[in-house]
Amino acid sequence: MTAAPPLAEPADHHVQPTAPRSPGEAVALLAARRATGALRGPLGILWLVDGQVTAAESPRAPGLADLLTGCGRLTPEAWADLLHRHGPHGRVGEALVDRQLLTRGELELGQLGTLFDAAYFVLADRAGGTWWFESEARHWLGTVTPVDPARLGREVERRRQLLDRIWPWPQLDTAPVRPVEHSRRASHRPPGRRRRELLDHADGRRTPADLARLLGRSGFGVTADIRRLAAAGLLDTPRHAAPAAEPVPSAAEPARPAAEPGPSAAVPARPGGGLHRRVPGATLRGLPGPGPAAGGGLAVPTAPAVPVAPAPTRSDRPPTTAAAHPLAVPDPDIALLTRVRDLLEARL
Numbered sequence: 001m002t003a004a005p006p007l008a009e010p011a012d013h014h015v016q017p018t019a020p021r022s023p024g025e026a027v028a029l030l031a032a033r034r035a036t037g038a039l040r041g042p043l044g045i046l047w048l049v050d051g052q053v054t055a056a057e058s059p060r061a062p063g064l065a066d067l068l069t070g071c072g073r074l075t076p077e078a079w080a081d082l083l084h085r086h087g088p089h090g091r092v093g094e095a096l097v098d099r100q101l102l103t104r105g106e107l108e109l110g111q112l113g114t115l116f117d118a119a120y121f122v123l124a125d126r127a128g129g130t131w132w133f134e135s136e137a138r139h140w141l142g143t144v145t146p147v148d149p150a151r152l153g154r155e156v157e158r159r160r161q162l163l164d165r166i167w168p169w170p171q172l173d174t175a176p177v178r179p180v181e182h183s184r185r186a187s188h189r190p191p192g193r194r195r196r197e198l199l200d201h202a203d204g205r206r207t208p209a210d211l212a213r214l215l216g217r218s219g220f221g222v223t224a225d226i227r228r229l230a231a232a233g234l235l236d237t238p239r240h241a242a243p244a245a246e247p248v249p250s251a252a253e254p255a256r257p258a259a260e261p262g263p264s265a266a267v268p269a270r271p272g273g274g275l276h277r278r279v280p281g282a283t284l285r286g287l288p289g290p291g292p293a294a295g296g297g298l299a300v301p302t303a304p305a306v307p308v309a310p311a312p313t314r315s316d317r318p319p320t321t322a323a324a325h326p327l328a329v330p331d332p333d334i335a336l337l338t339r340v341r342d343l344l345e346a347r348l
Contacts, residue, residue, distance in 0.1 A: 023123045024153055026131050027053070031149040038137035042129035044122035047139040052146035055111070055139040056118035060174070060209045061219030064114050064141065070216025074101060087140035094142060111144040113341055116155055116334070117218045123156045155334055159220055166224060167231040171238040173223050177202040177211065183234035190232060195225050199234065218341065 023041055027048075030039060034051040044058030057063055065083075068074045074082075078101075086095040093111065096102040102110070163170075179202050182188045189196055194217075201211055212222040229235045 023125055023131065024156075026133075027123070027149045027152075030133065035133070035135070036138075037133055037135040038139075039131060039133050041122060041125060041131045043125045044118055046119065046122055047137065049138075049143050049146060051149070053115065053119065053149055053152055054143045054146050055141055056115045056122055058118040058121040058219070060121040061114070061118040062209075062213045062216070063118070064110050066213045067110060067114065067216050067218075070213065083140060090138045090140060090142040092141050093144050108145050109337065109340060111141065112147070112337055113218060115147060116152070116337075117220050119152055120156050120159050120220055123153065124160060158334075163224060163227055167227040169227065169230060169237055172226050172230055172235070173208060175238045176205050176207055177226060178204045178236040179229075180234060180236055183229075188234065190229060190234060194221075195229055198222065198225055198229065202235075221341070 023039075023046075026039055027046060030037075030048055031051040036049050037047075039046045039048065043060065044056060046053055047055040062070070065079050069076050069079055082092055082095055086092045093107055097104055097107055163173075177198070179199050183190075183199055190199065197215060198211060201214060206214065208222050208226050209219055211217075211226075212219045215222070226235065230237055
C-alpha cells in the first residue's frame with residue numbers, strides 16, 4: 001500500500017506536487033494521471049481504472065450484495081460462493097451474467113446505482129481525515145460501466161442540493177431515526193409505502209444506513225425519505241444545531257474555504273408577511289456539535305471542517321413541498337436511472 005507520493009505528480013512533470021485538501025481533489029489528481037487503484041478514506045473507497053471511477057463502497061450505503069440478497073434475488077450463501085470463486089479475479093460481474101443470475105442491463109443498473117450511492121457519501125466527507133491510494137488494486141465486481149470523475153462530482157453536488165431543499169438538517173443522515181409519538185397514529189401516517197415502511201422499522205437505534213440495508217434500498221433514497229419525514233414533523237431531530245451544508249467540491253474543482261461562523265442563525269422574513277419557516281435548532285444555544293471523524297494512517301491530509309451558521313432556508317414554501325426526484329436534471333442518464341430505480345423499489 002502506498003501513501004501520499006502516488007497522489008503527487010511525477011518529478012519530471014511541469015506541475016508542482018501538492019497534497020489534495022479534499023476527496024474531490026484527490027480523485028481529480030488521480031484522473032489526470034490515469035491512475036488505477038483504490039482511494040481509501042474515512043467514509044469509504046473509490047476504485048479507479050485508467051482515471052475513471054468503476055466502483056465505490058461506503059459504510060453509509062448498501063452495496064450490490066446488500067441489494068441482491070435484501071430483495072431475495074440471491075441467497076447470502078450463493079453470493080458468498082460467487083465472491084469466493086470470482087472475487088479475487090475481479091470477475092463477479094461477468095459470473096452474474098454468465099450464470100444468468102442477472103441480465104447485462106440489470107448488472108449495469110445495479111453497478112451504477114451503488115456507485116453513485118456510495119460515492120455521494122465518500123465525496124461529501126467534510127469531517128477531514130486522511131486518504132490512502134493503493135496502486136493497481138482492483139474491485140471484485142470488475143469493470144462494468146466506468147464513470148468520468150467530473151460527471152460524478154456533478155451528481156454529488158446535485159444530490160447535496162436536493163437534500164438541502166428537502167430539509168437542511170444533515171445530522172439526520174447519520175443519527176438513529178427516532179419517530180415522534182404521533183407518527184404512529186393513522187391520522188399522521190405519511191403518504192407512500194416506502195416512507196411508511198421506514199417509520200415502521202425505525203426503532204430509535206437504527207441509522208438511515210441500517211434501514212437501507214435492512215430494507216434493501218439505496219442509501220441516498222432512504223436518506224432523502226428520512227429528511228422528508230423530519231420535514232413533515234414525524235421524526236425527532238438531533239439535539240444540537242445543524243451546520244450549514246458546505247458546497248462539496250467536485251472531482252474537477254478545488255475546494256473553497258468555508259465561511260466564518262456567525263453569532264446566530266438568521267431566518268429571512270417572508271416576502272408577503274406572516275410566519276417564518278422554522279429552522280431546526282435555531283433557538284438552541286451552547287449545545288455541542290458533532291466532532292470530526294477520526295481517520296487512520298498518515299497519508300493525504302484533508303482540510304478540517306469549519307463550522308458555519310445554518311444557511312437561510314427558503315421562506316416561500318413549506319418544507320414538505322420539495323420534489324423527491326426532479327424529472328429535469330443536468331444528466332439525462334441520471335434522470336433515467338433515478339426513475340427506473342423508483343419503479344423497481346415500488347415493485348419490491
